[in-house]
Amino acid sequence: xxxxxxxNRERLLRAARxxxxxRGLDVPLEEIARSAGVSIGTLYNRFPxxxxxxxxxxxxxxxxxxxxxxxxxxxxxxxEGFVAFLTGVCELQATDLGYNDLxxxxxxxxxxxxxxxxxxxxxxxxxxxxxxxxxxxxxxxFVVWGVAATIRATCKTAPGAWRRHLALSLDGLRAIAAGPxxxxxxxxxxxxxxxxxx
Amino acid sequence: xxxxxxxNRERLLRAARxxxxxRGLDVPLEEIARSAGVSIGTLYNRFPxxxxxxxxxxxxxxxxxxxxxxxxxxxxxxxEGFVAFLTGVCELQATDLGYNDLxxxxxxxxxxxxxxxxxxxxxxxxxxxxxxxxxxxxxxxFVVWGVAATIRATCKTAPGAWRRHLALSLDGLRAIAAGPxxxxxxxxxxxxxxxxxx
DNA sequence: TCTCAACTTGAGGGGGATCTCAACTTATGG
DNA sequence: CCATAAGTTGAGATCCCCCTCAAGTTGAGA
Numbered sequence: 001x002x003x004x005x006x007x008n009r010e011r012l013l014r015a016a017r018x019x020x021x022x023r024g025l026d027v028p029l030e031e032i033a034r035s036a037g038v039s040i041g042t043l044y045n046r047f048p049x050x051x052x053x054x055x056x057x058x059x060x061x062x063x064x065x066x067x068x069x070x071x072x073x074x075x076x077x078x079x080e081g082f083v084a085f086l087t088g089v090c091e092l093q094a095t096d097l098g099y100n101d102l103x104x105x106x107x108x109x110x111x112x113x114x115x116x117x118x119x120x121x122x123x124x125x126x127x128x129x130x131x132x133x134x135x136x137x138x139x140x141x142f143v144v145w146g147v148a149a150t151i152r153a154t155c156k157t158a159p160g161a162w163r164r165h166l167a168l169s170l171d172g173l174r175a176i177a178a179g180p181x182x183x184x185x186x187x188x189x190x191x192x193x194x195x196x197x198x
Numbered sequence: 199x200x201x202x203x204x205x206n207r208e209r210l211l212r213a214a215r216x217x218x219x220x221r222g223l224d225v226p227l228e229e230i231a232r233s234a235g236v237s238i239g240t241l242y243n244r245f246p247x248x249x250x251x252x253x254x255x256x257x258x259x260x261x262x263x264x265x266x267x268x269x270x271x272x273x274x275x276x277x278e279g280f281v282a283f284l285t286g287v288c289e290l291q292a293t294d295l296g297y298n299d300l301x302x303x304x305x306x307x308x309x310x311x312x313x314x315x316x317x318x319x320x321x322x323x324x325x326x327x328x329x330x331x332x333x334x335x336x337x338x339x340f341v342v343w344g345v346a347a348t349i350r351a352t353c354k355t356a357p358g359a360w361r362r363h364l365a366l367s368l369d370g371l372r373a374i375a376a377g378p379x380x381x382x383x384x385x386x387x388x389x390x391x392x393x394x395x396x
Numbered sequence: 397t398c399t400c401a402a403c404t405t406g407a408g409g410g411g412g413a414t415c416t417c418a419a420c421t422t423a424t425g426g
Numbered sequence: 427c428c429a430t431a432a433g434t435t436g437a438g439a440t441c442c443c444c445c446t447c448a449a450g451t452t453g454a455g456a
Binding site: 135141160167173181195 | 302333337339340343344346350351352354358365366367368369370371374375377380381382391392393
Binding site: 002003004005028029030040041044050 | 444446447453
């Protein structure tokens with residue numbers, strides 16, 4: 001790849017990162033190109049589809065989540081690790097509207113290594129008796145979707161509000177709080193399908 | 199108003215109600231007109247803006263929510279009334295994607311009479327000691343936003359899943375479950391602003 | 397320095413939605 | 427039955443976004 005091409009690629013990634021973070025994933029591609037100081041044609045040369053650009057921009061997040069997961073597992077207290085992990089993921093979403101859009105449709109479910117780590121965090125909190133026994137990993141999607149919606153609604157006007165929402169959700173996940181659940185957990189296929197619809 | 203105009207208005211409302219329910223509020227207006235068997239021009243004659251059409255279609259929901267609220271207040275048990283009310287609102291959202299889009303931005307906060315009824319349901323459950331003391335009416339927005347997001351994601355693939363989400367959220371609202379909350383409740387102004395951003 | 401593949405450019409075609417308006421049709425009261 | 431105000435129509439203007447490609451430009455190796 002030629003030097004100028006590399007340079008333009010980087011400028012595009014920087015511009016996309018910033019615009020995605022501010023306004024979500026559906027920023028016009030022309031605007032990204034303009035903001036990067038290149039033409040729309042160049043953007044299409046480097047990233048043939050919007051998804052390719054999105055993937056390149058957020059590639060590092062997979063690792064960030066895995067990092068969070070490892071820290072969570074390193075915690076002494078299983079429940080505190082669980083809380084820290086979910087808080088970390090939501091923080092990522094809160095500081096980047098683009099990732100907020102994205103997390104709702106991936107939610108760690110694709111990330112090979114990330115998924116098994118999440119299972120471990122989840123299972124450990126459950127075995128410790130703090131996380132209620134009648135929930136599944138699939139139920140975490142409710143937390144992510146819910147907090148994501150709150151972040152979208154409030155990030156400009158009440159920046160910390162999602163923490164309150166998350167805290168309420170977590171209280172509902174504690175064994176202490178467990179009441180009967182009216183529906184079976186979603187199957188993996190249902191969860192996957194639902195995520196793609198975001 | 200001429201007889202045929204009344205007739206067309208009704209056909210438009212029926213078509214819009216159905217399409218909104220199936221696919222949400224952003225159905226193309228041309229499609230609504232076509233489905234009603236009139237031209238796009240007629241639609242604009244009867245409803246100068248999309249909002250006017252939406253408002254006309256969902257006018258009855260305000261009353262439906264008030265009705266739910268009254269039933270909730272009639273319940274013997276304050277907490278059960280509270281649960282029944284939120285369940286009812288979510289059911290309305292689940293059976294109508296259009297109302298689902300809408301509820302997130304109105305959530306009863308406009309409805310003069312509905313609002314005071316909600317306050318009463320909420321306060322009663324709190325005074326009874328079942329609803330945790332550290333939440334505000336504004337926190338109900340989290341439930342509505344969250345469940346609405348789950349409904350949107352799952353309505354086609356896991357139709358009952360939102361009930362599970364709602365149950366978990368409600369468990370988090372019970373006094374038994376109360377843990378410390380990390381942020382102050384949203385002010386009325388913040389809540390209102392956030393709703394308009396949906 | 398020369399050459400050529402790699403790269404950039406931006407006008408323009410295409411699609412889809414919103415909204416308008418001049419020409420046409422029809423209900424209704426007299 | 428007529429006059430006319432009320433209503434309908436749909437082509438097309440406008441806007442916004444996506445994507446392509448022929449023409450022009452530039453980096454890098456020979």
